Amino acid sequence: MTDQHPKGGPHITQERRLLTSIPGPRSLELADRKARAVASGVAVGLPVQVVAAGGGIIVDADGNQLIDLGSGIAVTSVGNSAPRVVDAVSRQLAAFTHTCFMVTPYEGYVALAEKLNELTPGTHEKRSALFNSGAEAVENAVKIARSATGRQGVVVFDHAYHGRTNLTMAMTAKNMPYKTGFGPFASEVYRAPLSYPFRDGGRSGGEAARDAIDQIEKQVGAENLAAVVVEPIQGEGGFIVPAEGFLPALVSWCRANGVVFVADEVQTGFARTGELFACEHEGVVPDLIVTAKGIAGGLPLAAVTGRAEIMDAAHPGGLGGTYGGNPLACAAALAVVETIEAEGLVDRARDIGKTMLERLTALQEKDPRIGEVRGRGAMVAVELVRPGSTEPDADLTRRVAAGASAKGMVVLTCGTYGNVLRFLPPLSMPDHLLDEALDLLAATFQES
The missing domain is CATH 3.90.1150.10 (Aspartate Aminotransferase, domain 1)
Known part of the structure; x- marks a missing residue:
C-alpha cells in the first residue's frame, strides 16, 4: 500500500x-x-x-x-x-487524452508551437516540432540539420551531455554511467574542446573558440559538417559557463560556413538561468533550439524550434512520433509559460x-x-x-x-x-x- x-x-x-x-x-x-x-x-x-x-x-x-x-x-x-498547470491539465484530461497529432490534430499542439516560435531568440520566421524527451528532441534536431544541409557530421563538446539514446550517447562525453557497455554508437559525431574557465588557464572565450574551430576545420571540415550542438551552460558536465565570447564566435563561424548552430537548452530553458533562454545572456540567436525539462511542469514534452527554412527541410512524415505533443503535455506547457509571465x-x-x-x-x-x-x-x-x-x-x-x-x-x-x-x-x-x-x-x- x-x-x-x-x-x-x-x-x-x-x-x-x-x-x-x-x-x-x-x-x-x-x-x-x-x-x-x-x-x-x-x-x-x-x-x-x-x-x-x-x-x-x-x-x-x-x-x-x-x-x-x-x-x-x-x-x-x-x-x-503549480495551480495553472493543474487546472489546464485537468481541463484537457476531461476533454481527451490522446489522438496522435499526426492522425487527427488539435489546437493545443499548434498553440504551443506558436508560443515557442514567439518566445525563442530571434525575430526570423520559425517553425516548431514537438517530441517526448530532451534526447529525442536532440536527435530530431540533428535529423533536421542533416536534411537541411545534405551533410552528416555533427560536432559536440568536451563534458557535454545530450541524452541516453544511441545517437545522444555518442554525443555525450561522460563514459560512466551513460555509455560504458552500450556501444557501438552512432557515427559522424566529433568532439571539440569547450571553454571551461576554471580549468582553461585564463583563456578568453574568443581564444577558446579559435581552438575549437581550428580543431573542427582540421579534423572534420566545414564542408562535411551539418551541425554544431552545444549547451549554452553545460548541465551534467558540471554547470560549466563558457567564457564570454565563446558562443558568439561559434555562431559567427557556423553562419559563415553554412553549418546549423543548435542550442541544447533542455536544462537551461524556461527562465532557469535568469533569462527565458540561456542564449539570451550573450544575444546568441541559434538556428535551432532544443527545449524540454522545464517546458511542461513535470509532464513529458520536448521541442525543436528554429528557422523556418531549416525546419521545413525534412520531408512530410519525416518528423513525429506517437506521443509527441501529447495534448495533456501541451496544455501543461502553455500553463507553464503563463505562470512564468504572471509570477x-x-x-x-x-x-x-x-x-x-x-x-x-x-x-x-x-x-x-x-x-x-x-x-x-x-x-x-x-x-x-x-x-x-x-x-x-x-x-x-x-x-x-x-x-x-x-x-x-x-x-x-x-x-x-x-x-x-x-x-x-x-x-x-x-x-x-x-x-x-x-x-x-x-x-x-x-x-x-
Whole structure:
C-alpha cells in the first residue's frame, strides 16, 4: 500500500521537517520493493518515497519534509503541481487524452508551437516540432540539420551531455554511467574542446573558440559538417559557463560556413538561468533550439524550434512520433509559460541566483576545498577540489551531498570528474527556505 498525501502543490507548508532519519522506514520499504521489481540499471540518488511536493518542499511517506534543491533535474521550475498547470491539465484530461497529432490534430499542439516560435531568440520566421524527451528532441534536431544541409557530421563538446539514446550517447562525453557497455554508437559525431574557465588557464572565450574551430576545420571540415550542438551552460558536465565570447564566435563561424548552430537548452530553458533562454545572456540567436525539462511542469514534452527554412527541410512524415505533443503535455506547457509571465519567474530566477552566488562565494572564501562557484540565475554549482589545486575531489562531493540529504535537503551532483554540487531550486521556493538550505549547506561543509 502506498501512502497518499491529501494535499500537494502550493498547499504544502513551506518548512523543513524531519520526523525520522533520511530515508525513513516507509521509504526503506519502497527501496526494498524497488530492488526486487525494478531493473538495477535504474538507480536513484536519494531513496525517499515521495507522496507530495510543492513550492520548495518534497514530502515523503514518513512525513518528512525536505528542501528541494533539484526540481526533478530542472523540470519543476514553476513548482510541483503549480495551480495553472493543474487546472489546464485537468481541463484537457476531461476533454481527451490522446489522438496522435499526426492522425487527427488539435489546437493545443499548434498553440504551443506558436508560443515557442514567439518566445525563442530571434525575430526570423520559425517553425516548431514537438517530441517526448530532451534526447529525442536532440536527435530530431540533428535529423533536421542533416536534411537541411545534405551533410552528416555533427560536432559536440568536451563534458557535454545530450541524452541516453544511441545517437545522444555518442554525443555525450561522460563514459560512466551513460555509455560504458552500450556501444557501438552512432557515427559522424566529433568532439571539440569547450571553454571551461576554471580549468582553461585564463583563456578568453574568443581564444577558446579559435581552438575549437581550428580543431573542427582540421579534423572534420566545414564542408562535411551539418551541425554544431552545444549547451549554452553545460548541465551534467558540471554547470560549466563558457567564457564570454565563446558562443558568439561559434555562431559567427557556423553562419559563415553554412553549418546549423543548435542550442541544447533542455536544462537551461524556461527562465532557469535568469533569462527565458540561456542564449539570451550573450544575444546568441541559434538556428535551432532544443527545449524540454522545464517546458511542461513535470509532464513529458520536448521541442525543436528554429528557422523556418531549416525546419521545413525534412520531408512530410519525416518528423513525429506517437506521443509527441501529447495534448495533456501541451496544455501543461502553455500553463507553464503563463505562470512564468504572471509570477515574474525570470526575475525570480535572478534573485535566487544573486542570493546563492553571494552566500556560496562567502563560503568559498572560508573553505579552500571550494575551487569555484559558478552559474547563472537559479542554476548554480560549486566545484570541489583538493585545497590549493584544481584536482577534483569526488569523495568530498559525495560526503557533502550525503550530509545534506541527512539534514533534509535534495542535492544533486554532476561533472565529468564527479566533483560538482549543482543547485536547481524551484523558482517557487520562498526566501526563508533558500536561506535555511544555504545555512544547512554551510554546516554540512564544516562537518565534512
